[in-house]
């Protein structure tokens with residue numbers, strides 16, 4: 547009886563592990579540097595407002611104005627520009643968003659995918675964090 551249960555647990559563990567592995571591989575997310583968002587950024591209205599302004603100036607033309615959701619232009623791109631009002635952006639790793647804004651299409655797999663996402667190396671780290679904080683709070 548006890549051995550049965552142990553075998554059952556082991557089978558369950560294997561299933562969970564396989565699912566996690568498959569899920570992990572399916573993501574095809576390349577390695578990116580780990581970074582910490584400066585503390586309090588997500589709760590600081592001034593930082594979020596700065597992120598909002600940066601987004602309206604530099605990003606909304608492709609990703610969509612905060613007022614309209616997804617830009618009509620987003621779908622002309624292949625791959626399309628994502629809509630940052632999508633809920634899952636709330637849970638996105640801030641370090642991933644930071645890195646995507648910093649390097650844009652200049653790294654694989656985005657480089658050969660035909661992405662038009664610019665690299666924003668001209669922005670300061672603080673400005674990129676302001677954008678990340680804004681994107682994470684903007685998601686519905």
Ligand code: HEC
Nearest residue numbers: 604605608623625626627628643646647656661662663677
């Ligand atoms: C010329 C159009 C264009 C502009 C301007 C632009 N983007 Fe993008 N962006 C894209 C496209 C297209 C993609 C999807 C392809 C990719 O991931 O590279 C993308 C992808 C992204 C991603 C990855 C999202 C994900 O789910 O993996 C982030 C983050 C991002 N953009 C943030 C920004 C920010 C912040 C700005 C402004 C500073 C900006 N983008 C400006 C076109 C643009």
